Amino acid sequence: MxxxxxxxxxxxxxxxxxxxxxxxxxxxxxxxxxxxxxxxxxxxxxxxxxxxxxxxxxxxxxxxxxxxxxxxxxxxxxxxxxxxxxxxCIEGSLDHCRIGAINSPILGGLVHRFATDYPQAHVMTHTSWSVSELMDMIVAGRLDYALIGVCGTALPPSGQGVVWRSVGLDAVGVLLPEVHPLAARHAGEVELADLALTRWAATRGEGCFAECFATACARAGFAPHTIYETDVVSCLDLAQAGDAVVLCKPSLLPIPGLRALPFAGAPLRWRHLLGWHQESPAALLAERMTRYAVEAFDAAVGRNHPYAAWLEHQPGFGVAPAE
Known part of the structure; x- marks a missing residue:
């Protein structure tokens, strides 16, 4: 043998x-x-x-x-x-664009802007819950770009020639039915402690977010009850039925019957990043793609008018400064 x-x-x-x-x-x-x-x-x-x-x-x-x-x-x-x-890939044509993302409110806007400027290009998308998977796909040449998020000040995976650029900073919040008593308040935010007795839901992910959420709850004086970790559609079903409140980025696309509100004091934050391999053909369009991503994030925030107004009083949040 x-x-x-x-x-x-x-x-x-x-x-x-x-x-x-x-x-x-x-x-x-x-x-x-x-x-x-x-x-x-x-x-x-x-x-x-x-x-x-x-x-x-x-x-x-x-x-x-x-x-x-x-x-x-x-x-x-x-x-x-x-x-x-x-x-x-370098020797082949540049008439395609492959973008990976993890539950990103930016993906649609990024694809729209790229497709508008490059109508002849074939755009392909790949969704995942794993940052490591998307990074490996970039390194292997199976993705051109990846939209990911990291919790707070955590760093994205490094090495292997992958470059990450900041797009914007979201204040993590909660998705509530519009009829929920907390959603009817005019402050445009929710106190984390006011949700101490609720059940929670969130999409699957990796990194330190679960630990950061538990820490934020402890500082608010409680330990979270049941946490459902499931897919996006199931999270929406749970929220609409009133069976759970859903952790979310308030920049997500508005959903009828639901309202996305940030937590008061922004105890949890989510940094959006765009990545590519520095030696790939994607690097040639990296600055333009970063601009598309920033514009898409800015537009996503603007869809939630109360959230956009709230961010105006939160220094450091919103689109990332130009590098």
Whole structure:
């Protein structure tokens, strides 16, 4: 049997998981299938790669040698694949634009502005809940740009040639039915403590937002009750039915029967970012795309007139200053 990259990936997965069973789960394989594959690999290499007992799987001396080489070879091959993909994009046409986003109120406006100026271009979009997934797609050349958000002052993932540019800063708020007593207030904001006894809903995400939300609630004197983590449509259903209040960016598209209000004092904030690879063809249009994104964010804020008026008294919020 000739050794293949998938075999080295399997060996690394077992070493990282410390267990064949856990490694099989992470690789999407049945445990007997991975065990059989490991036996074939060991037979091809002439010795055992792991000592296995009730405590798990630990590399043998031979296993350490194989792992040392695999941990150099696998990243090198991935780097080669990513570079070839980027070069293929550079040598190809620039008549397309691939944009990824995570529940962004900016995506529609960005696509509209790009398509208006480049009517011949084919625009493709990809939605995800994972910043890491979008970044990996940019690095691999499968996306040109990504619209993401980060909580507060948190930093986006760095390295691998990806550049991030600030678009704007939202004050995180809540989506309430228009008939909700708090939605009828004229202050244009909601005290977080006034929602202490409610159930919450939010779209799936990653990063520190969940911890920041819990911290903000603790400072307001309560611990949040049930939190539903679900998709956008289900969040809207829960809000319209009055079964939960939904954490949101008040710059989202207005929804009949619902009102998006910021929290008083802006205890939670969301920074919108646009990213691209600095060596990709996308970098040639990065300044223009950033301008589109800023204009789209400004227009999104303007759709919610009370929120736009509220932001005028919140220094630092709204569109990002030009860099």
């Amino acid at each position: 000739d050794l293949e990259l998938r075999h080295l990936k399997a060996v690394c997965a077992i070493a990282e998981a410390g267990s064949v069973t856990k490694a099989a789960s992470s690789l999407g394989l049945a445990q007997p299938a991975l065990t059989a594959q490991l036996h074939r690999i060991e037979h091809a290499l002439g010795g055992s790669l792991f000592e296995r007992d009730w405590r798990g799987a630990r590399p043998t001396a031979l296993g350490e040698v194989v792992l040392a080489r695999a941990r150099v070879l696998l990243p090198a091959v991935k780097g080669l694949q990513d570079e070839v993909t980027r070069l293929a």
